[in-house]
Amino acid sequence: MTPEIGHFAIILALCVAIAQAFFSIAGATRGNVSWMAVSRPSAYVLFLLTAFGFCCLVVSFLTNDFSVINVASNSNSQLPWPYRLAASWGSHEGSLLLWVLMLSGWMAAVARFSKGVPNDMLSLILGVMAVVAIGFYSFLLLTSNPFDRLLPPAMDGRDLNPLLQDPGMVIHPPMLYMGYVGFSVVFAFAIAALISGRLDTTWARWSRPWTTIAWAFLTVGIALGSWWAYYELGWGGWWFWDPVENASFMPWLCGTALMHSLLVTEKRGSFKIWTVLLAIITFSLSLLGTFLVRSGVLTSVHAFATDPERGVFILGFLVFVVGSSLLLFAWRAPKVGLGGKFSLVSRESALLANNVLLVVAAASVLLGTLYPLFLDALGLGKISVGPPYFDAVFIPIMAPAMFLMGIGPIARWKKSSVPEIAVRLKWAFVVALISALLIPFVMGDWSILVSFGLLMAAWIALAGLVNLYTRLKQMSSGQGRTFLGSFLAIPNAYYGMLFAHWGVAVFIVGVTLVNGYEVEKDVKMALGNTVTIGEYTIRLDALKDLKGPNYTGVEGSMAILVDGKEVDRMFPQKRLYTVQQMPMTEAAIDTGFTRDLYISLGEPLNDGSWVVRVYLKPFVDWIWGGAFLMALGGVLAVSDRRYRRASQDEGDRAEKTASS
């Protein structure tokens, strides 16, 4: 019964979304207050129904109901329960249900936390989100029903793909989807602003926290995915420029640009049209990502052409959303008007340049991702665009953006001067330059790329410090506060900016040093053999058989020696997941602040020895540490008092005008 009840709940949710879209949008455009009153409660109902449906699917997975196709193909009675839970969103159908759950969750959040937004605007926003929801609920019900039954039921399930049986994979998809889907909020804000013509600084202030928090989720989601690839795929890479990765990276790049452009729109009233366009682009790229990953077009263009139902649906929906919003944009944007003027040297200019660079970067990723698909679809041959292209394009585009990250926050709004900026940042630059030239010698050999990467990282970090110091000094001398008092008085949004930028610096350090100094060795090892990497000597002491809940395998016992003394022991595994007969490498990783030691078992040879791969990866964890720091910056920025106070004030004002 449970799957049928869940299915029914989702059908009801679709009906609610249709009613909500109609009453919210029609009510807002006609000024019908009682119609508009529908939008808020229906967002809650939509969320509750979807959450209920999702729980039904989870119950089917947890209770091993193999009469449901989805459960039978993605789970197994031997599978430990946390992975049975994760299997609910591990399949295509389940992940779409997660998508709509997230969407309805964001809608409920908008309904709950937008007290200051006027009623008609809120109705429009929720109405636009409901239209997006209609698309995805219909997609789910028509092409990818997660509750479909299997008759007769299977005796046991075909198990979850072993690669997904991992704690990182349990939380990676929800985080990523929170980000993807979260951009629908700012998209809805943009469309509502275009329809109502209310595109001003208040609008930007309402949209900013939603954008920032969605961006923070997306950042964490991408970082988790990268980290998972690093330890689970067994060959130590952290980013492959794979189309699936690019699909999440493009919205991230545009979302980053959008956050900065919203800042200008709020503070200075400029960039309004550009901000709206970016909001549309960012969400469109999220939809494109969903299309790429969910339509099967990446697996094979031909398979997609023979079973096109799913792909065509999302593609059609994508065209509808992008087309109608761009049409609306072309029609309404010219009426928006221009914002405040600014001179060539100003914070606005720096942010504009940052926006252009980020969008160009996203466009070059788009080119490298879609071009092979187009060629293949047109039958013009099969090509692939590998990491060399992305590396060659990405570093030169991002380098000026990194440089501007030091300058932008220090430049004044409206009009700044080059000498003033130079005076304030000269020491930061000198110190960054010296450390960038010297540190590579400490690490080993000097190379231009390493030095350049370190220069950028040190520059961003030091410029941030200078910025903080100047601000503290101004506050303590100008407002008579103590130094500590000024520390506490600085708003969270400012710290958010600093942390996010420092996160970028930390990330660059990680990428630079791991690319510059990583050591890799593939060796043949028999019992008692040793291999030396850096200061570590690794000795294979024993091999023993392994028996897990749903796999068997071999575990190596490795002694880690420094100067002949044993300092640690590591246990890399080779598993064979019994149901799918799929081998898996489970690398042993010794994580450290300045380096990771990474050992994975390759394959057994006829004489009983093993091919073993060992890596020494300096500063690799800084890559993900930097990403988490960026996300933390986003959370800090959203927690700023200003947003809560502002929304309260406006709420009070709105109530007053309503009562008078």
Next chain:
Amino acid sequence: MKPRYKRLILVVVALALLTLGATFVLKAFRSNLVFFYTPTEVLAGQVPDGQAFRIGGMVQEGSVGRKEDGVTVRFEVTDTIENVPVQFIGILPDLFQEGKGVVAQGRINAEGIFLADQVLAKHDENYMPPEAAEALERARKIKMDKQ
């Protein structure tokens, strides 16, 4: 200077920079494209000399062997018509098996051996790498034409 000229200069500079950027991106794009060939096409000499490319097909049953050092692997890629010998140094992906689909990226050396610097892993056993499927498909068409 009049504001109009100032704006004009700004627009010209921005356009110049954008053109420069686009040229540079497209140049990098063109020089890093990796083309795909089937074993039949490789042996027919369709690959330009010294160019890196991708080859796809099935791993020939019984062809996998190792050199003394244990980490140099040799195997043959077949599209059911022709076989190309491949040499790879390192650890093969978990799902590499005889009789299964495989894709490798690298160059052909003077002896006609494909030196792979990458052998591609796929995430799922049910699913054939697209290039491998394509190689078999092209071979099937050639056979049909001959009949």
